[in-house]
Amino acid sequence: MVAGASSCYASPLCDWLVGACMSTGGDRLLQSDTKTSRRSTLLTKSKCSSSYTNGSAGLVSNCNNNALSSLFFESNNNTHFNRKQRRLNQASSFGQVTLEMEEKEAIVKKKPPLESRRVVVTGMGVETPLGHDPHTFYDNLLQGISGISPIENFDCSAFPTRIAGEIKTFSTEGLVAPKLSKRMDKFMLYLLTAGKKALADGGVTEDVMAEFDKSKCGVLIGSAMGGMKVFYDALEALKISYKKMNPFCVPFATTNMGSAMLAIDLGWMGPNYSISTACATGNFCILSAANHIIRGEADVMLCGGSDSVIIPIGLGGFVACRALSENNDDPTKASRPWDSNRDGFVMGEGAGVLLLEELEHAKKRGATIYAEFLGGSFTSDAYHITEPHPDGAGVILCIEKALAHAGISKEDINYINAHATSTPAGDLKEYQALAHCFGQNPEIC
Numbered sequence: 343m344v345a346g347a348s349s350c351y352a353s354p355l356c357d358w359l360v361g362a363c364m365s366t367g368g369d370r371l372l373q374s375d376t377k378t379s380r381r382s383t384l385l386t387k388s389k390c391s392s393s394y395t396n397g398s399a400g401l402v403s404n405c406n407n408n409a410l411s412s413l414f415f416e417s418n419n420n421t422h423f424n425r426k427q428r429r430l431n432q433a434s435s436f437g438q439v440t441l442e443m444e445e446k447e448a449i450v451k452k453k454p455p456l457e458s459r460r461v462v463v464t465g466m467g468v469e470t471p472l473g474h475d476p477h478t479f480y481d482n483l484l485q486g487i488s489g490i491s492p493i494e495n496f497d498c499s500a501f502p503t504r505i506a507g508e509i510k511t512f513s514t515e516g517l518v519a520p521k522l523s524k525r526m527d528k529f530m531l532y533l534l535t536a537g538k539k540a541l542a543d544g545g546v547t548e549d550v551m552a553e554f555d556k557s558k559c560g561v562l563i564g565s566a567m568g569g570m571k572v573f574y575d576a577l578e579a580l581k582i583s584y585k586k587m588n589p590f591c592v593p594f595a596t597t598n599m600g601s602a603m604l605a606i607d608l609g610w611m612g613p614n615y616s617i618s619t620a621c622a623t624g625n626f627c628i629l630s631a632a633n634h635i636i637r638g639e640a641d642v643m644l645c646g647g648s649d650s651v652i653i654p655i656g657l658g659g660f661v662a663c664r665a666l667s668e669n670n671d672d673p674t675k676a677s678r679p680w681d682s683n684r685d686g687f688v689m690g691e692g693a694g695v696l697l698l699e700e701l702e703h704a705k706k707r708g709a710t711i712y713a714e715f716l717g718g719s720f721t722s723d724a725y726h727i728t729e730p731h732p733d734g735a736g737v738i739l740c741i742e743k744a745l746a747h748a749g750i751s752k753e754d755i756n757y758i759n760a761h762a763t764s765t766p767a768g769d770l771k772e773y774q775a776l777a778h779c780f781g782q783n784p785e786i787c
């Protein structure tokens with residue numbers, strides 16, 4: 343329709359007529375809907391009705407002179423008419439050819455159904471208060487060791503909450519350039535080191551990396567809060583002078599820059615961004631990364647989450663929300679999800695990164711496969727800033743959609759990693775939603 347309209351530029355009315363001709367003409371150019379067909383029938387009763395059998399070309403080249411004269415101009419100058427006629431004929435022919443080419447290109451470009459691409463986990467990397475590698479971290483979890491302790495990073499004696507899951511020892515040696523280590527926010531350092539540890543855990547050496555198609559390798563590691571320490575320090579420096587500010591304070595405060603820096607370091611040119619959805623950030627990133635692989639946009643993805651906000655402004659903000667536990671005398675038991683005496687969650691810091699691969703890609707290089715990603719879902723309570731929906735609608739919807747996406751039943755589930763914020767309302771509504779979905783499943787643990 344666009345090409346046909348361009349062939350009749352001599353009059354605004356012609357745009358209207360060309361659309362009708364292309365809907366009713368003999369050439370197979372466009373199929374119109376019922377409304378367009380009615381309009382086309384009406385238009386064929388005009389002076390050019392007898393010439394519509396050849397589509398838009400017929401509109402211009404086959405109409406009699408009187409019809410053209412009445413449609414396009416009111417002059418009787420034959421020279422002017424002939425020049426117009428030639429231009430219209432040329433444009434009409436071009437329009438016909440253009441449409442035929444577009445029709446062929448549309449057939450060629452029609453995408454075939456996506457082949458089934460399976461996604462597996464081949465590497466893991468962590469930076470946590472319980473350990474700096476997956477095995478130490480997991481063993482400490484199984485032994486019931488707590489990573490919660492009094493905050494040592496700054497003087498928090500004036501705060502009602504003085505405990506957190508703080509990483510006491512941390513090193514970037516051999517993983518991050520010393521110059522960058524001094525400038526970057528901790529959330530970025532945790533992300534970079536955990537990401538590289540995930541590659542190492544997955545057996546991705548330099549030789550293996552050399553075989554990867556870098557254009558199909560991506561990084562999607564998000565952060566709920568981003569570089570709050572870098573931004574906070576910049577504000578303090580600004581009180582003296584803008585000249586004292588870290589020139590990297592803006593880029594190093596944004597949530598996407600961690601993924602960007604890791605991609606730059608690795609030379610990975612595939613999907614690269616971050617997602618920030620509070621406590622759900624890591625899950626959103628893993629699901630989105632898996633979808634990139636499923637759709638064929640990537641073969642390898644590093645994904646997960648990283649945060650470090652145990653600083654005055656971070657602690658103070660959550661205290662102001664009245665969301666934190668104040669059980670300072672017994673830090674290891676401060677986080678008590680599902681307990682009748684629960685009084686809030688405990689802040690923590692660190693990073694968790696997974697190496698996801700397309701199954702055949704992983705098998706081809708002989709990678710160890712830890713697990714397979716089956717499906718997931720994105721939903722929202724759409725109810726309140728902090729309070730969960732009264733009947734757990736968002737949680738229930740998310741679970742049901744995730745099961746449907748994965749193609750499995752509720753009875754197939756035997757483990758749930760709950761949100762469990764230790765808040766009075768949050769735990770109760772989450773429990774009710776889980777009971778609604780899995781209450782008849784005795785295998786749940």
